[in-house]
Amino acid sequence: MVFTPLLFLLVTDTIPLRPAAHPLAFDGHADSAEYGAAAAIIERPTGNVPVWLRRDGDFVYLAAYIRDSTFYWGDDFVISLDIRGDGTPAPGHDDFQWYFRRVADSSVIYRGDAGKWRAPQDDPDWRLGAAREGGGWEVRVTGDRAGWSIEMRLDPAFFTDGGARAPRLAFRVFDNEPMGWFPWPRPAGIRQPTDVERRPELWAVVAR
Secondary structure, three states, X not given: OOOOHHHXXXXXXXXXXXXXXXXXXXXXXXXXXXXXXXXXXXXXOOOOEEEEEEEEOOEEEEEEEEEOOOOOOOOEEEEEEEOOOOOOOOOOOXXXXXXXXXXXXXXXXXEEEOOEEEOHHHOOOOOOOOOOEEOOEEEEEEEEOOEEEEEEEEOHHHHOOOOOOOOEEEEEEEEEOOEEEEEEOOOOOOOOHHHHHHOHHHOEEXXX
């Protein structure tokens, strides 16, 4: 069989959603001692970023540890989730994006609408502020001189609304020094690292 470049581009990664080996502490701190083996690895020249995805009790936990000794408020960890798993070419109403920053008050939450990402009330200046939760999700962020970590706790409905069709996930890290954008998955042929978060068809299928 001969694959065209377009078909090769759309070959999809998977990410496992597995039960936690023991109860998880929702405190913003994430490491392999608590979560075990990473479900995905974001590759960076300054150190890879492990991402964990686990079920524990009534919640799904998504966590990451980002080694980064050069503090910048706008360093970010972006989570993109297609709850219906339809993998469209551009964001739709079933697609969500959490744009969490190292200074969590500056985080932005988006939802897909007619092929674009839109903030709450369609307000480009909207920021999370002191809130650490929304509809069916909560977040905790901690950090020190060595880096920062993030834990997100979600209602399982985010991962079951698609029925038999599995949801899709993608991640992206921005590091101000050295400046760079690092996505996962990273399919061949993308022009810019940020292209992945704009195209649900490129996101990894969650293996439930």
